[in-house]
Amino acid sequence: KMIPFSLNKEFENEGAFYKNNKININLNNNEMTIQDLALQGKHNVYNSMAAAVASRVLEVKDFIIRQSLQDFKNIDHRLEHVINVHGIEFINDSKATNINSVWFALESMHKDTIWIVGGIDKGNDYSELLELVDEKVKAIVCIGQNTDNIHKYFKAHVDNIVNANSMNEAVGFSYQLAEKGDVVLLSPACASFDMFSNFEHRGTEFKKSVRSL
Structure with missing residues (x-):
């Protein structure tokens, strides 16, 4: 099963997109939003969306996904x-x-x-x-x-x-x-x-x- 995600395109059905500094995920008719990401930059947003979608597929609880992406500590010397x-x-x-x-x-x-x-x-x-x-x-x-x-x-x-x-x-x-x-x-x-x-x-x-x- 393929689940799309994008920085530029919104998905009405299944998928994840980034809008107004928030990740929006719609999967199995269940929506969630993540804001205040710990890691900034487009490349990190892409990675965060991919991780969040994979976690939702594996039925990780929303609050755990949200907390992980908001509290993640970057590696030293990398932004x-x-x-x-x-x-x-x-x-x-x-x-x-x-x-x-x-x-x-x-x-x-x-x-x-x-x-x-x-x-x-x-x-x-x-x-x-x-x-x-x-x-x-x-x-x-x-x-x-x-x-x-x-x-x-x-x-x-x-x-x-x-x-x-x-x-x-x-x-x-x-x-x-x-x-x-x-x-x-x-x-x-x-x-x-x-x-x-x-x-x-x-x-x-x-x-x-x-x-x-």
């Missing part, structure tokens, strides 16, 4: 909410070492974003991010070796682009550039080995610097 400081949200996505991962991270941002990016470039084509950067990013803080390339791609799209010599400095610059209601996103699009032992080390240093603000 990990760190803390809010004076109304500014800090997100650690250090695992995002390529353009595709950063695309999903930026796509999931729903606030003006200060983007911390850079490291050892893997031959990135940043043009794939230009539309999202135009829409979401108000300032860029560059770290690591790849600063010249980042400036080249984004100088015509973002007014504020600054270089930082350390993660602590990057967090400090980001905090100065941000306003209440903004988000600071570490999503580097690059490998970490120019400044850190691995992406976990990079993310941990980011979190330490944020918590020391």
Whole structure:
């Protein structure tokens, strides 16, 4: 039996769809709604819908499905909410070492974003991010070796682009550039080995610097 789910299409009969920040599921003439998902971003909503539909087929109780999707804790360094400081949200996505991962991270941002990016470039084509950067990013803080390339791609799209010599400095610059209601996103699009032992080390240093603000 095939049960459809979609971000864009509503199903009157069986299926699941996403509307007004809620997952709506209709299965066996029994409806349920899930809102306030723990994981944001289209890819996570797709995964949440698939998990919810499968759980309903297996007759897992609605409140258990709802609670699981609302309380689920993300893995460290993957769109990990760190803390809010004076109304500014800090997100650690250090695992995002390529353009595709950063695309999903930026796509999931729903606030003006200060983007911390850079490291050892893997031959990135940043043009794939230009539309999202135009829409979401108000300032860029560059770290690591790849600063010249980042400036080249984004100088015509973002007014504020600054270089930082350390993660602590990057967090400090980001905090100065941000306003209440903004988000600071570490999503580097690059490998970490120019400044850190691995992406976990990079993310941990980011979190330490944020918590020391």
